[in-house]
Amino acid sequence: MKHPLESLITAGGILLMAFLSCLLLPAPSLGLTLAQKLMTVFHLMDLNQLYTILFCIWFLLLGAVEFLLLRFIWRRWFSLAD
Numbered sequence: 001m002k003h004p005l006e007s008l009i010t011a012g013g014i015l016l017m018a019f020l021s022c023l024l025l026p027a028p029s030l031g032l033t034l035a036q037k038l039m040t041v042f043h044l045m046d047l048n049q050l051y052t053i054l055f056c057i058w059f060l061l062l063g064a065v066e067f068l069l070l071r072f073i074w075r076r077w078f079s080l081a082d
Contacts (some may be wrong), residue, residue, distance in 0.1 A: 014070050018063035027058045 005053050030038070035050055 010074070011067070014067045015063060017070070018066040019059070021062065021066060025062065027055055030054070 022046055030050075033049060036046075039047070042050070042053075044053075
């Protein structure tokens with residue numbers, strides 16, 4: 001029988017692993033000209049705002065990819081039900 005919190009614990013564990021891998025993987029670095037162009041396009045005040053948004057998108061993207069990949073691997077090879 002499946003524990004009621006198993007799905008929540010599995011998703012939380014995967015997101016924690018995604019968070020740790022995002023800290024270890026280098027975030028994309030923009031050149032100064034591209035960063036200034038993006039700042040004018042999105043009406044940002046300084047580079048800190050731009051890189052905060054960039055790091056949030058980077059974390060969400062890597063977390064989603066890792067979640068889907070690990071979920072596929074878990075269901076494909078480690079599932080108890082046949």
